Amino acid sequence: xxxxxxxSHDANxxxxxxxxxxxxxxxxxxxNFKFSVLLKDGGIIENEFNEIAQTxxxxxxxxxxxxxxxxxxxxxxxxxxxxxxxxxDTLKNQNFDLIISNTIANGDILPMLNQLNCPIITYVHxxxxxxxxxxxxxxxxxxxALSSSYIVxxxxxxxxxxxxxxxxxxxxxxxxxxxxxSALNYNSDRLLNDTLRKKYDIPxxxxxxxxxxxVDLRKGVDVFLQVANKLKHNQDIFFLxxxxxxxxxxxxxxxxxxxxxxxxxxxxxxxxENPLDFMSIFDIFFVSSREDPYPLVVLEAAILSKxxxxxxxxxxxxxxxxxxxxxxLEYLNIDNxxxxxxxxxxxxxxxNQMGMKARxxxxxxxxxxxxxxxxxxxxxx
Numbered sequence: 320x321x322x323x324x325x326x327s328h329d330a331n332x333x334x335x336x337x338x339x340x341x342x343x344x345x346x347x348x349x350x351n352f353k354f355s356v357l358l359k360d361g362g363i364i365e366n367e368f369n370e371i372a373q374t375x376x377x378x379x380x381x382x383x384x385x386x387x388x389x390x391x392x393x394x395x396x397x398x399x400x401x402x403x404x405x406x407x408d409t410l411k412n413q414n415f416d417l418i419i420s421n422t423i424a425n426g427d428i429l430p431m432l433n434q435l436n437c438p439i440i441t442y443v444h445x446x447x448x449x450x451x452x453x454x455x456x457x458x459x460x461x462x463x464a465l466s467s468s469y470i471v472x473x474x475x476x477x478x479x480x481x482x483x484x485x486x487x488x489x490x491x492x493x494x495x496x497x498x499x500x501s502a503l504n505y506n507s508d509r510l511l512n513d514t515l516r517k518k519y520d521i522p523x524x525x526x527x528x529x530x531x532x533x534v535d536l537r538k539g540v541d542v543f544l545q546v547a548n549k550l551k552h553n554q555d556i557f558f559l560x561x562x563x564x565x566x567x568x569x570x571x572x573x574x575x576x577x578x579x580x581x582x583x584x585x586x587x588x589x590x591x592e593n594p595l596d597f598m599s600i601f602d603i604f605f606v607s608s609r610e611d612p613y614p615l616v617v618l619e620a621a622i623l624s625k626x627x628x629x630x631x632x633x634x635x636x637x638x639x640x641x642x643x644x645x646x647x648l649e650y651l652n653i654d655n656x657x658x659x660x661x662x663x664x665x666x667x668x669x670x671n672q673m674g675m676k677a678r679x680x681x682x683x684x685x686x687x688x689x690x691x692x693x694x695x696x697x698x699x700x
Contacts, residue, residue: 324419407551423459449610546660
């Protein structure tokens with residue numbers, strides 16, 4: 320029985336963490352594998368990891384707090400390598416055969432995990448902006464130096480590793496994303512839809528453009544606002560962004576932009592536990608991202624039969640959208656987005672056709688059995 324350690328940088332409710340959870344739930348039913356989870360940091364779904372497997376917490380093992388005066392004094396006088404990491408000692412006793420590091424954000428701890436003396440496979444969910452944003456160059460070099468091979472979520476991610484980081488293509492395996500079970504089981508509720516629209520003062524017959532994800536420049540929230548600004552005089556077109564936290568600087572800054580642009584047609588809703596209820600009321604799903612490897616929200620939108628607008632050269636969404644279930648537009652071309660929104664608003668037949676094709680495609684391409692079979696093949700290699 321193969322013994323595997325899965326490492327996640329945190330337990331926040333985001334794409335890569337949710338995807339890992341889905342694979343682990345399926346893997347738990349497979350008798351050929353034993354596994355544990357290491358969380359570098361916690362988060363709101365950490366209990367879900369605990370329910371699946373023995374879960375260890377890296378950051379809780381510091382013997383001397385980083386912010387304590389004693390800790391600062393020790394760091395000045397004694398090399399930090401002498402500090403005993405209790406969780407590392409525990410992991411060494413587990414005799415793992417393989418480590419799967421979920422995302423490139425674990426490069427800071429890979430040198431220590433390398434002491435477990437087993438291969439490390441890094442599951443890469445990031446493109447170049449994400450690599451620059453979520454890790455430091457020296458930590459990313461640890462990822463490159465210590466990974467024996469790579470799993471990627473999309474061809475765009477594979478090509479970035481080859482082109483920008485000179486990774487041998489034979490070391491990279493594309494793993495199709497699993498569809499979130501919640502989306503597969505979701506049934507739209509007309510009464511709930513009407514209630515949500517009423518809550519946000521969106522007229523029942525208004526045309527609603529939806530965006531979803533963290534609130535930052537990479538996700539193109541500024542682009543989302545610029546499109547809304549071009550259409551603010553169309554009183555029957557509204558924009559709703561779901562995601563982020565109202566305590567974050569970017570979230571606050573974009574609220575200021577919204578106010579200064581006098582965008583009464585734009586609503587921000589911080590991260591929710593029921594995002595599909597919001598996605599259900601969208602007429603179009605707009606992926607405004609400058610970069611997004613292969614967003615799970617695109618797959619969720621497709622399951623709910625929503626046409627999808629995205630940009631070329633912005634990641635893997637275009638690989639799904641293609642020419643039949645939405646529109647791939649010139650990178651960051653605001654006017655093109657505005658034109659496409661108006662076109663789809665006025666052509667409900669085309670909109671419905673695109674939505675149906677999106678649903679059909681996502682169910683065919685992201686078959687759970689096939690994706691999990693690929694996952695098991697990678698673990699057994």
